[in-house]
Amino acid sequence: MDEVSSGGGLLRIGKAAERAGVSPRTLRWYEEIGLLAPANYSAGGARRYTEEDMGRIVHIRELQSLLGFDLGEIRDILRGEDDLAGLRHEYRSGADQGRRREILLEASAINDKVCEVVAGKQARLETMMSELTEKSVRYASRLKELD
Amino acid sequence: MDEVSSGGGLLRIGKAAERAGVSPRTLRWYEEIGLLAPANYSAGGARRYTEEDMGRIVHIRELQSLLGFDLGEIRDILRGEDDLAGLRHEYRSGADQGRRREILLEASAINDKVCEVVAGKQARLETMMSELTEKSVRYASRLKELD
DNA sequence: GAGAAATTTTACGTTGACGTAAACTTTGGC
DNA sequence: GCCAAAGTTTACGTCAACGTAAAATTTCTC
Numbered sequence: 301m302d303e304v305s306s307g308g309g310l311l312r313i314g315k316a317a318e319r320a321g322v323s324p325r326t327l328r329w330y331e332e333i334g335l336l337a338p339a340n341y342s343a344g345g346a347r348r349y350t351e352e353d354m355g356r357i358v359h360i361r362e363l364q365s366l367l368g369f370d371l372g373e374i375r376d377i378l379r380g381e382d383d384l385a386g387l388r389h390e391y392r393s394g395a396d397q398g399r400r401r402e403i404l405l406e407a408s409a410i411n412d413k414v415c416e417v418v419a420g421k422q423a424r425l426e427t428m429m430s431e432l433t434e435k436s437v438r439y440a441s442r443l444k445e446l447d
Numbered sequence: 448m449d450e451v452s453s454g455g456g457l458l459r460i461g462k463a464a465e466r467a468g469v470s471p472r473t474l475r476w477y478e479e480i481g482l483l484a485p486a487n488y489s490a491g492g493a494r495r496y497t498e499e500d501m502g503r504i505v506h507i508r509e510l511q512s513l514l515g516f517d518l519g520e521i522r523d524i525l526r527g528e529d530d531l532a533g534l535r536h537e538y539r540s541g542a543d544q545g546r547r548r549e550i551l552l553e554a555s556a557i558n559d560k561v562c563e564v565v566a567g568k569q570a571r572l573e574t575m576m577s578e579l580t581e582k583s584v585r586y587a588s589r590l591k592e593l594d
Numbered sequence: 595g596a597g598a599a600a601t602t603t604t605a606c607g608t609t610g611a612c613g614t615a616a617a618c619t620t621t622g623g624c
Numbered sequence: 625g626c627c628a629a630a631g632t633t634t635a636c637g638t639c640a641a642c643g644t645a646a647a648a649t650t651t652c653t654c
Contacts, residue, residue, distance in 0.1 A: 344620040366571050401593050408586040415579050425569050432562050439555040446548050491650045
């Protein structure tokens with residue numbers, strides 16, 4: 301029995317949630333909608349999260365709060381990477397090279413799409429920042445006039 | 448009667464909403480929560496929006512989708528600028544200079560706060576972008592291997 | 595001035611992303 | 625082996641930000 305299936309070093313839902321800054325309910329919700337399945341369960345049914353799971357939570361949160369994706373979109377985005385990870389196991393070396401290419405291409409396409417969204421946000425943020433800076437300067441000069 | 452109060456060149460809710468890419472209901476909702484009042488109303492009660500109103504809608508949408516503020520926060524942010532604009536009218540020149548300073552300081556503070564949020568987002572987006580780029584490179588090299 | 599199209603108010607419905615309560619079971623320290 | 629703490633499922637509640645439907649005006653076009 302390996303480390304993961306024995307539960308050594310794994311986090312139960314309370315600690316996992318606390319460390320990620322979310323509620324246990326949120327993690328159960330993510331699981332319910334197929335966004336994040338814990339690495340395994342104890343015999344009694346308690347969820348156990350790995351460090352990799354923790355990273356995924358962070359990832360989810362960033363896609364949500366930073367890029368404004370809803371959880372359905374995030375699921376689609378992560379699915380691409382999941383497929384890719386699954387591919388490493390389906391690694392009967394060279395067996396089905398066409399499929400490998402297909403999956404890699406899709407993951408790559410998803411990645412590019414996310415890139416575009418990020419770039420778009422960056423551009424809009426830059427515009428906004430320059431407007432804010434300009435405003436800040438005007439405020440400062442008007443305040444100076446008041447003396 | 449001037450251009451605005453006569454309704455010349457003003458937009459009714461349907462066109463205003465269409466141009467802004469939102470629904471009429473959204474504009475009525477913004478009005479209901481004190482976020483955006485149309486410049487005036489026709490005798491029959493129809494809302495009429497000016498170009499300035501249109502700009503405000505865009506502004507609201509950016510604060511919402513780009514920065515993730517909720518409409519209550521956006522109202523607070525815009526209130527600072529409104530107070531400042533109102534100050535131009537209450538311009539009995541020099542009458543109450545303390546109040547002018549006070550309003551300017553608050554508007555400035557709000558502006559700075561928004562700036563911080565933008566800067567924070569920019570930093571996180573940059574991090575994310577570099578991760579995405581890195582991933583993109585890895586995908587490309589793995590695809591190359593397949594030949 | 596008549597009829598179609600757009601708008602009005604009023605009010606209930608919806609959706610996403612959880613929160614919360616209840617009743618029950620596991621887990622971990624003593 | 626016991627018991628408090630943490631976890632489980634089930635199910636209803638909530639909140640923001642609108643969507644949608646209905647019935648009554650208003651506005652625009654002819």
